[in-house]
Amino acid sequence: MTNLTLHNVSRRNFLKAGSGLTLAMALPLAHAAPAGVAGPGIAGSSPLAAGSFSPNAFVGIGTDGVVTVLSKHLEMGQGVYTGLATLVAEELDADWSKLVVEGAPADAVRYNNLFWGAVQGTGGSTAIANSFEQLRQAGAAARAMLVQAAAARWSVPVAEIVVAEGVVSHPASGRRAGFGELAEAAGRLPVPENVVLKDPKDFKLIGRRAPRTDSVAKTTGRAMFTQDVKLPGMLVAVVAHPPRFGAVVREVDDKAARALPGVAEVVRIPSGVAVLAGDYWTAKRAREVLKIDWDESKAWRGSSGQMFADYRKLAAGPGAVARRDGDADKALGNAARVIEAEFVFPYLAHAAMEPLNCVMRLDANGCEVWNGEQFQTVDQATLAAILGLKPEQVKLNMLYAGGSFGRRANPQSDYLVETAHIVKAIGGRAPVKLVWSREDDMRAGYYRPAYLHRLRAVLDEKGRPLAWAQRIVGQSIALGSPFESMMIKDGVDAISVEGAANLPYAIPNLTVDLHTTNATVKVPVQWWRSVGSTHTGFSTEVFIDELAAAAGADPVAYRLALLESHPRHAAVLKLASDKAGWSRPLSAAAGGKRGRGVAVHESFSSFVAQVVETTVAADGSFKVDRVVCAVDCGIAINPDVIRAQMEGSIGFALAAALSGEITLKDGQVEQSNFHDYPVLRINEMPLVEVHIVPSAAKPSGVGEPGVPPLAPALVNALFAATGKRIRTLPIGEQLKT
DSSP states (O other), X not given: OOOOEEEEOSTTSEEETTTTEEEOEEEEHHHHSOTTOOOOOOTTSOTTTTSSBOOSXXXXXXXXXXXXXXXXXXXXXXXXXXXXXXXXXXXXXXXXXXEEEEEOOSOHHHHOOTTSSSOOXXXXXXXXXXXXXXXXXXXXXXXXXXXXXXXXXXXXXXXXXXXXXXXXXXXXXXXXXXXXXXXXXXXXXXXXXXXXXXXXGGOSXXXXXXXXXXXXXXXXXXXXXXXXXXXXXXXXXEEEOOSSTTOEEEEEEOHHHHHSTTXXXXXXXXXXXXXXXXXXXXXXXXXXXXXXXXXXXXXXXXXHHHHHHHHHHHHTSOXXXXXXXXXXXXXXXXXXOOEXXXXXXXXXXXXXXXXXXXXXXXXXXEEEEEEOOSOHHHHHHHHHHHHTOOGGGEEEEXXXXXXXXXXXXXXXXXXXXXXXXXXXXXXXXXXXXXXXXXXXXXXXXXXXXXXXXXXXXXXXXXXXXXEEEEEEEEOOSSTTSTTXXXXXXXXXXXXXXXXXXXXXXXXXXXXXXXXXXXTXXXXXXXXXXTTTHHHHHHHHHHHHHHHHHHHTOOXXXXXXXXXXXXXXXXXXXXXXXXXXXXXXXOOOOTTEEEEEEEEEEEETTEEEEEEEEEEEXXXXXXXXXXXXXXXXXXXXXXXXXXXXXXXXXXXXXXXXXXXXXXXXXXXXXXXOSTTTSOOOOGGGOOEEEEEEOOOOSOOOOOXXXXXXXXXXXXXXXXXXXXXXXXXXXXXXXGGGO
């Protein structure tokens, strides 16, 4: 085990209320991760190795009866540790109070994401879905071995053994034993190759609320985040990034920075200039006095306004075809009336609670990293290439992350690459903690791409859509990444058109095409919570609402008539509208107007419908009063976590809809912190109701699918209240103009 001392001397220290005493503790590794807390594991080894009974890579049972579950997925607030533990505990019939979860080491052989092939990582709302049977089988195998050990000890038939809440018993003889008492004997038995999983009717934990495994640790401050890690002799690094994307350092004058007490080193790295000091604030102060001459000969100097003007020119002509049913061009060309709309979407920052950071140490044995690790296989290979190591020499310790929304799963491993270059530049003489400030996180990339959509439609004599043509213009996330070959086919990035190319409405003539702008726009982009559906869900659901209005039809009834072949879409739409009282008029608002809007969308194999109620004041200001959400995500592993994810998604999406916007002027990002990139305030959060559709289907995603329907349902509600259509996000002050 690595010799590591963790000094938790941050805001998470024990603060004795009223006593005025703050205790700073230095804990050796063996005691740094109390029960239920994800502590830093060591890649290439397993925390289960020291256990008495480890039948597989995911489950370990100690002689004390504590069941340890190894999570191959990052816990970043979404509840995955609780969900994965539930799968194991269900089949194991474990005592929930004796269950702990730890992060698995980086090992794509044992811990790969089954939906991604030989890649370990967390994303795409796949954690529970890809682990559903795998983790249940792990628990069932452990249970079978405990049962066999008990049957052999008591000389009774296996069929007469009963397991419940961590106790193995033989009712006929009254004999009982805890898991810990049988662990050693069970560990000597062969692991069964085939196990029978429970019938869903026998579930005791799946489908019911279980307390989250990380709540207590996060509430008391024992949970380990990257900022809590302090190694002996560690230096803290901050990086001065170029003001424009594509610029590089020409010259740097670091005399003033080096003269500050506590500054240890100033080094040039490919992404800028790094300052290292004994603490963050010293490093930050030193960065502020650097004098850097940037070479901007290859920098992108565009502005948001000009970029969208260029996008409009592209939208005038056809792009690469993502879907073509019938002949939309012919139907549109023959129509007496064509309904048209343009939708504009800005760049968006991830703005996670915890900005980017990591701790890295380089020694003769290799490289060791501590961070909220989301993309193990990609990060491990990238770091190995920079440091001249084999991938297995890069040990990744997965700690908790304070949010990500896609940012930490960076195909370029950008912030980890920065840290590796810094550690390499100083010859590995000290461990390094890289810390990005909120301003760094906001201005140094990466973003949800900006997009422009142009839609045209024709209605038939019954008011149903006869033709639909959708053109999308924007940057590709996959182009130039390791996923290019998988995601781009015939010039179409599947990520850019998802949610539009699979439009569920019955339209006989439908075309979706795409212009990809990476060749001319150099702003770094990547996935953002719910990815392509963040913009396609808005444009399609607002436009279908416009078609319903043009046909003089009720928005819910209009959608349902077009969803006859998509019963899961229809089911959530019916549930949300029924629970919202869609058929009943809204109560009046004194001095204002009220409106109700709806949207339904599928993403990550889950189906979500939302109804939004809003009140608009006479001056154009408005308040979101209520959101009713219906979700079909297959079997509900933990309904409480699902509700929390829908509520969190709604708040996240509402912030973006109201004011989220990254703009560029002469190549520079104009926003820097929450004063000009606001997140949702508590007084802006509406009343939220979440209704889960009972389902026997395999579980699907819940971390992201709650995001896409919110913004379209909101602007549809604003239209219902005011008669004004909003097609550009964020909404901002548009109702006041």
